[in-house]
Amino acid sequence: MQYQTETHPSGLRIILCHEPSAVTYLGFAIRVGTRSEPRRYYGLAHSIEHMLFKGTRLRTAPQIIHRLEAVGAEMNAYTTKEETILYVALPRRFAHRALQSLFDIVRGSTFPEEEWAKEQEVILDEIRSYEDSPSELIFDEFEDQVFRGHPLGHAILGTEGSVGRIGVEVQRRFFREHYRPEGMVLFAQGDLSMEELTALCSHYFPQVATPLPTPSGQAGGLTLPAPPLRRVRRRDTSQSHVLVGRAAYSAFDPRRLGLSLLTNILGGTGMNARLNMELRERRGLVYNVEASYTPYSDTGLFSVYFGSSPEAEAEALGLVLQELERMRREPLSTTELQAALLQLRGQLTIASDNREQAFLSMGKAFLHHGYYESQQELERRLERFTPEGLHAIAAEMFCPEAFHQLIYR
Template structure:
């Protein structure tokens, strides 16, 4: 599939993967997330995401729903630490309707007071659902431990107290500051033309681009914290454990090596080292995983597992031992070849999901200003060496530098 890109005078960037398909995909990515909130506004970016569907200058919340749902379309959005994504899937015959609606939402949302009064309660219910799920809640608290005092640390949803403080006036101000075309990407896949996308986007965002500016929150230096162990008494039926540290950023040249190491340790495959050791050989855990999340100026590497309380200590020791083994013992050429073969297969299967590949295209263009296509990724994977993996493991897998968070 060939990709076309364009930057408009307003600064809005467009990327299109054109194909003759009965279903098309359209998204708007905005380079703003929870890390751009001030200290007393936690949950603001996520609250705005909810409110984007609650009415514009041209359409009420009901009209937005009817315009999309009436033709079988799906309208979605999500917020992360550094981005907000608004996107839709729809029959290609209704692509211009979808363009109008999405651009209207991103350009003219008005944040009515009566809608926020209702949506605030929905978000608080969402917060409570997380509190009832320790396997999800622990990830939010762990990031706050690793990035304590930094805007990256706090939970995307905020807290019940912080959400209660938010007003529609704050939402409008934040929206006006960050939902600017120079911070946005319009991305599409399906039966569009670049001329079509350009015409609608230029009508929505006429004029010249403003200088792109990061917020003071994003520019704040990252904290230098000593590793520590935090234990929370949650009275759960099992222990939930996260072990990890800060890691490479999205732009680090060794980012792909760390991704491969995370996949070897605790990726989706049942043959991942930690799954084989903790579950298959020892029967200590039901689930163990390893995650690497890159951000624009740092990253997070973490291992999570849930176990019985009696197995917790042994499982922790085995995780730390496996990390030290990777740090001390380089992979063989045969192990590297097997790991690359598995990762390539996983990427190939993942690319079969049009929705996921479409979102990956938008996210890549938003943050990297280009789309890293499969051929380029495969070439980069082919450049990974056992020496390079060993150097990454030696640098990052010093277990004396790992934070620990335990719910029991």
């Protein structure tokens, strides 16, 4: 695949992966997420994502939907802690129609009051349904525990109280402040040319860039919280849900790939992951156990989650901590490292075959890093890690005394 990049005079960055295909993917990545919200209006970024399709200066909500879905297009959007993504997949011959609609949305959304009155109830129902799912809710509460007092800690959806305080004027002001070309990436994949993309950019965006404001919670970097906590919450659940973890390396730390590799060895998607083999296959204590690592711009989060019967909870937690300590004390052998790299390379190859996920990864990477790494480049960087280098990462990251614990039972 051939990648082209360009920066429009407005400051909008563009990345295009040209490939012959009957299907085209088009999207905008905006450098604004929940960490940019004022405390009073937690959930604001997510509420705007909902409202982007509810009316623009040119089209009503039904017109936006019909214009794209009438030709078989699939529209989607999501909000994270540090970005908002909206994108469309559709037949190539309708690409210009989709581009015009996307530009209209990110430049001309109007946030009609009557639409927000309806959508606000939708979001409140989403929050309520989420609170009925402890295996999902525990992750939000855990981030709030690790990053307590910091904008990274609160839930993407916000709370019933904070969403209830949001009005359309607040949304319009936040939209004007953050949905600007300097903080956006237009990313595309398919049988398109850079000339097509830049021509539309010049029609919709100004020719002069202006500086973006510093996102809330990022000025001066991140101050990590006080010592780790162990918290037990009483909830009406049939299972115990357990999360252990800690703050980790940022997306710009060269050690992040080593931690990603160690995370995959411990509790990745493979059934041969160490924690799955120990807790499920050998002991039958859990149905699901997984390790995850999420890097942010100035920190990250490493965690291990499992659900078990209340009777098995203590034994399962002890085995998790024991496995982390074992990785901290015992370096990987050269053979184990090569096996782990072989497995991860295979997983990356399969992931790259999913065009939509590869497209989204491209947009997010270019938004935050200004480049997109090919799989071959990523593999070359992974192969530079030695058993000694990975052992140093494990020794630092997997110290039990540094781990927060959150338990629902």
